[in-house]
Amino acid sequence: MNARPSSKILAAPALYEQVAERLRTRIFAHELPQGGWIDEQALAVEYGISRTPLREALKVLASEGLVVLKPRRGCYVTELSEQDIDEVFPVMALLEGRVAEEAARRATSADFARLTTIHAELEKHAAANNADRFFEANQRFHAALQEIAGNRYLAQLIDDARKVIKLTRRDSLRLEGRLKQSLAEHRTILEALRLKDPALAGQRMHEHLLSGRAALAKLATAG
Amino acid sequence: MNARPSSKILAAPALYEQVAERLRTRIFAHELPQGGWIDEQALAVEYGISRTPLREALKVLASEGLVVLKPRRGCYVTELSEQDIDEVFPVMALLEGRVAEEAARRATSADFARLTTIHAELEKHAAANNADRFFEANQRFHAALQEIAGNRYLAQLIDDARKVIKLTRRDSLRLEGRLKQSLAEHRTILEALRLKDPALAGQRMHEHLLSGRAALAKLATAG
DNA sequence: AGCCATGATACTGCATCCATAATTATGAAT
DNA sequence: ATTCATAATTATGGATGCAGTATCATGGCT
Structure with missing residues (x-):
């Protein structure tokens, strides 16, 4: 599904960027709890997209320090000590x-x-x-x-x-x-x-x- | 090809990380010139990998400020004014x-x-x-x-x-x-x-x- | 002759598919 | 009953395929 196509008002941001922003919001709202596992599949289904742009978004969030990527283990919301x-x-x-x-x-x-x-x-x-x-x-x-x-x-x-x-x-x-x-x-x-x-x-x-x-x-x- | 499997000495870094590091090296060596376009396909072929991990690596480099991602236009090495x-x-x-x-x-x-x-x-x-x-x-x-x-x-x-x-x-x-x-x-x-x-x-x-x-x-x- | 339109080409971005590794569940043995 | 080994399940990471769009080239028009 992916938002209405009419949202293409002057250079639509890439999907992975939109996803990154949505994830940031959810993380800041603590809807995704600190230390919590991020279920790629579930989120992809929820957003009605494939895992590809979602994973790209997670890479971005990781370099922002909001999530940590554990190789072969998955992605977790960063816990601040x-x-x-x-x-x-x-x-x-x-x-x-x-x-x-x-x-x-x-x-x-x-x-x-x-x-x-x-x-x-x-x-x-x-x-x-x-x-x-x-x-x-x-x-x-x-x-x-x-x-x-x-x-x-x-x-x-x-x-x-x-x-x-x-x-x-x-x-x-x-x-x-x-x-x-x-x-x-x-x-x-x-x-x-x-x-x-x-x-x-x-x-x-x-x-x-x-x-x-x-x-x-x-x-x-x-x- | 992708390096020898014997390189898996204790937690091999994800492929996208390895690629990111190789790209950093090439950028710092100015082998990839400032402002230059980054050919995803050519690099993927050269590294013997698919475009997926390569693109993920580029996302990381982008958030480091080494490259800029122009939507629908491709990826370019950052030019420092x-x-x-x-x-x-x-x-x-x-x-x-x-x-x-x-x-x-x-x-x-x-x-x-x-x-x-x-x-x-x-x-x-x-x-x-x-x-x-x-x-x-x-x-x-x-x-x-x-x-x-x-x-x-x-x-x-x-x-x-x-x-x-x-x-x-x-x-x-x-x-x-x-x-x-x-x-x-x-x-x-x-x-x-x-x-x-x-x-x-x-x-x-x-x-x-x-x-x-x-x-x-x-x-x-x-x- | 120069400019705009139209079509061909090529690349980006997303989806789908597959292999591998990790986790969990099951069962057997101590 | 607990623990360890083994099998099944599930998720991650990577490859491949495809649709949409930007770029470039060719040709027609002013």
Whole structure:
């Protein structure tokens, strides 16, 4: 069957890419549980496709670190150990810090206006205590910074790292008080950007990320 | 044909992985030229395999950034623009700097002895003006640092970045005087490690990488 | 003479099929 | 009853086949 043919609006992505995206969504939703076996046949039947594009999609996900391919054994959703998280977050903090630094150097007044708009949404959703929308706006804020920083390779690495982190079932924004804390940190970052102080922006962003990891750690003990 | 079956010494890598590795080698050797089209059929015939594992290998290389997949058009070796290089190197410098920093914190005396040994080889090959061996020893030095730093994710990113950089046909070590300069920089890095000064080691490594990029830039103008 | 249309060619992308290896189930022996 | 050996089942990995589309060449038209 395979979606309606009318979906071919300007260069349809390859089937394996569509499949990869669907699988990512399911993995992030933890619908496919960590460490769980991925049944190629079942998925192929479910998607109404053959195993070929599915297997190609899995190769892609494997190089993204979302699944592990055990030769002759099959494919499993990656399990993140506490150590893994402790390795990824500092790198993420480093990269995001760099983005903030560069963004502070390059941001035009138009860029700053855009960031301010997004930040206003963060304030709104935090006030409403809406973690989902806050999360979404947060993503857009970081994405905007990446664009302003203007280093696509750096942005790519951050996106990849974010995918890995999303493997965790825990969501620090759900932690009591974390949402407000995150907002406060964002305020200081925006302030540093406004001051056009690259070092300060980088430093605060760096701390912001590490603060996120600490929140995650609290969740681990709390259950 | 497919290598001798006797090569199954303890968990043979999947065929697509072997193919990916062979392709990487050919790409780095510029045997497959930048921007060049990759003929799936011809390669499959040459390797004596079907197109299936070959295509899977290409998916992996694509997510490594070594090739680009144009839907319905085929696969092409990635072309690095000057801008791409200017985006990758600063990130590389950032990551390698971090590795050096962490390594300075964690290195035991045994680790330091190992680094000293490798550095001695660098000195030797630099004296002999042997760029190939210098390059190889240089790789081992950086690999050793990564291991000492103990962050596998960080190491992974560096390895990936290094692959991208290797796409360039230019080799800065061939530049007159660069080999000696690189050696001198290595000396200062080792010195910082010996002093167990993380900040200094990180800073010097960072500069070392940027210095490498500058050398590459000179090569660009020199031809 | 140059340009556009039409047809031939060739390659990509997906499906299907097959061989091999791993896992599980069954049964026998200790 | 437990354990080990053996057979059946199932899934992975690779090969082959086929449909759809992009590219290239040839020929007609302006």
